[in-house]
Amino acid sequence: MKLTYSKERKKTLIHLPGSKSITNRLLVLKTIHYPNLTILNSSTSTDSVHLQRAIKSLESLNVNAKIDAADGGTTFRFLSILLAHKGFVGNLYGSERLLARPNKPLIDSLSAIGYPISLNSLGEVVFHKSPNKVNLNHWQVDISISSQFASALSMLAPSMQNDITIELVGDPVSLGYLDMTIELMRVLGMEIYRKDNLIYSKPFSPSQDLQTITVESDWSSISYFIAISVLAGLTIELQPVSNYSSQPDIAILDFANQLGVDTSFGGDVLTLTPKSRFSMPKSIARDYTNCPDIALTEIVVCHALGIDLTLQGVEHLKHKESDRLKTISQELSSFDKHNLPLFNTHNDHRIAMSLAPLAVLKPISFNDIEVVSKSFPDFWKEIDKLGFHITPEHES
Numbered sequence: 001m002k003l004t005y006s007k008e009r010k011k012t013l014i015h016l017p018g019s020k021s022i023t024n025r026l027l028v029l030k031t032i033h034y035p036n037l038t039i040l041n042s043s044t045s046t047d048s049v050h051l052q053r054a055i056k057s058l059e060s061l062n063v064n065a066k067i068d069a070a071d072g073g074t075t076f077r078f079l080s081i082l083l084a085h086k087g088f089v090g091n092l093y094g095s096e097r098l099l100a101r102p103n104k105p106l107i108d109s110l111s112a113i114g115y116p117i118s119l120n121s122l123g124e125v126v127f128h129k130s131p132n133k134v135n136l137n138h139w140q141v142d143i144s145i146s147s148q149f150a151s152a153l154s155m156l157a158p159s160m161q162n163d164i165t166i167e168l169v170g171d172p173v174s175l176g177y178l179d180m181t182i183e184l185m186r187v188l189g190m191e192i193y194r195k196d197n198l199i200y201s202k203p204f205s206p207s208q209d210l211q212t213i214t215v216e217s218d219w220s221s222i223s224y225f226i227a228i229s230v231l232a233g234l235t236i237e238l239q240p241v242s243n244y245s246s247q248p249d250i251a252i253l254d255f256a257n258q259l260g261v262d263t264s265f266g267g268d269v270l271t272l273t274p275k276s277r278f279s280m281p282k283s284i285a286r287d288y289t290n291c292p293d294i295a296l297t298e299i300v301v302c303h304a305l306g307i308d309l310t311l312q313g314v315e316h317l318k319h320k321e322s323d324r325l326k327t328i329s330q331e332l333s334s335f336d337k338h339n340l341p342l343f344n345t346h347n348d349h350r351i352a353m354s355l356a357p358l359a360v361l362k363p364i365s366f367n368d369i370e371v372v373s374k375s376f377p378d379f380w381k382e383i384d385k386l387g388f389h390i391t392p393e394h395e396s
Helices: 020-032 046-060 073-086 096-100 104-113 148-159 175-187 219-232 248-258 292-305 315-319 324-337 349-360 370-374 379-384
Strands: 002-005 012-015 038-040 065-068 090-093 117-119 125-127 138-142 164-169 192-195 198-201 212-214 236-239 261-266 269-274 283-287 308-312 364-366 388-391
Touching (some): 020 046, 020 073, 046 065, 046 370, 073 104, 073 148, 148 198, 219 248, 219 269, 219 349, 248 261, 248 283, 292 324, 315 324, 324 349, 349 370, 379 388
Parallel strands (some): 012 236, 038 212, 065 090, 138 164
Antiparallel strands (some): 164 198
16 A cells, blocks of 8 residues: 655644554453453553453353463454463463563463463463462562563462562563552552562452443554654644553654754643754654554654654564564665655565654655554554555556
């Protein structure tokens, strides 16, 4: 499909999706701890839909059933703790790419804790028919590849009958997402906190006072509109957005300011306003250890503007839906070489959305536009408001 941009300089209101990360965590917490909790503004991403569908299926699963996590890393890891907690017997599987992603540290931790769980040769999680022997109060988990392993165990810990200490092993990545998980749990009334490499959790009984919780908008998605604002010189309003967020990707605001985009909040609207006279920096340095999902956006913008970007904390990007640094380098090379580059999304939603703003500079095309449904199903509809248009390649 071909993506073009018409230079319409207008102020337009964009509706943002609910955070996929927060939605998925709330779905797990609701299932384990808070069955009567109502979640508002849930993400409609395919990852969240798959997780909801799998949770609902728990009510009627037979022994030796198989559950499909599709290609969702979060879905796979969070379902691992849910199914173990529920005493499920059977297999959890997913796409070939998903099963090739690192999941062993979480499964090893659950096995060491006492759950009858293992990985088979295909990378599927196997839940065995034997009683849980969970009696340890000190857990360990390696977070040098993903903080999701620690987030998963943290959400499980308050269901235990005794105090739990979780020891975090290895050099941490995406620690901000773990802290977001813990803060979300504390909002729900759970006694849990992190101090350095230790997480402390107490048993939890839900309060009847809390009936609903609203998912805030997704800051990873905001990054693509900041890219458009920078490249097109376009004022954009985004809604609903709070000026406070525990999502690590709020760090994109610093990037916006470095590239001359003023950000202001009014009510639940974030306004992006490019400065009329601004000299772009020749180089900037950014650390993505805690906010890996905005790395691609910033790499693409800096490439388009000829800014030398020094990256830190990106080693774990090879474990995402694609090997992201390798993939984005290949696609940007295609952009430089061709008048109408055909981008291969590599089945990676963030590759597609981070490259889309380049249509401001020249027409581009994608081999797969549906991939964005993994986190932002209405992405093409929303950027259409700004002058971006998707058409079959044979049409002009």
